[in-house]
Amino acid sequence: MISAGSHVSTRGGYLKAAEYTVSLGGSAFQYFPKNPRTLEPKSFDRRDAERCAVWCKERGVRSIAHGPYPVNPASEGDTAHRMALCTLNDLQIAETCGSIGVVVHFGTFKGKDPLQGYRNIIQWINNVTALWQGNALILLENQAGDHGPMGTTPEELVQIRSLANDPERIGFCLDTCHLFASGEWKPGKWESFAERAGELGFWNGLRAIHLNDSRYPSGSRKDRHAAIGQGWIGEEGFKELLATPELRELPFVLETPADGDGTHRGQIRLIRQLAGEEEG
DSSP: OOEEEEEOOOTTOHHHHHHHHHHTTOSEEEEOSSOTTOOOOOOOOHHHHHHHHHHHHHHTOEEEEEOOTTOOTTOOHHHHHHHHHHHHHHHHHHHHHTOSEEEEEOOOOOSSOHHHHHHHHHHHHHHHHHHOOSSOEEEEEOOOSBTBSTTOSHHHHHHHHHHSSOGGGEEEEEEHHHHHHTTSSOTTOHHHHHHHHHHHTHHHHEEEEEOOEESSOTTOOOOOEEOTTSSSSHHHHHHHHHTOGGGTTSEEEEOSOOOTTSSSHHHHHHHHHHTTSSOO
16 A cells, blocks of 8 residues: 655644544655744654654654755855754654655755856755764755756756765655646656656655645646645546556655645545545
């Protein structure tokens, strides 16, 4: 059975977040290790995080953490240093919770030389991994293109990983809405993208998937998520994606609007149906 779930709140603690996921029929979840609007490190309840790790391991529940939105790996100077320490703190929390890693957006750069932006990302990653000895990974996420073309292609993610000092500490998180909105995934052309990703070695680094439909057409470069089957990707698009052998063992996490009952229970069930695991 595929591992699927949604982004959940940690207001009641990390273990409660995991328990809530399972109550919805899920077996995977995403959470914010700390306030997603701040770069300040957080002192966390280590015992709660450790209980979460044990509980999830016993039940085969997988999780990923999502770093704060202000983190921009393409930044420079003191700001980049603060962001590196922020992500290091996120990795410590994720590690203690037993999570795969911390999702970090690829980054944006407004300078005149785009190559400098890529150099900054590599340097930022190296700065983080030089201080990190745990198993939790930096999970680079592809972007929709709403802030520029940087980070929209699998080629960029693979290249950045290959040029880093410790590529084994870096994985990828593929956002389906971002992939579609950027125009990298064209309607009816999933198999073409999957073949290209395989040839690049992208699948080898992929560790998690943000399963989101798109409110806007392919190539719109608008990062707006829709509930599964209610956007431009649609049920047929997700059927194609979920049939990809390289993805079947990965956790699928929803970042979509909730269903009418305020949860993602129905969408989790729909994912399993589209994957051919449950009757419609």
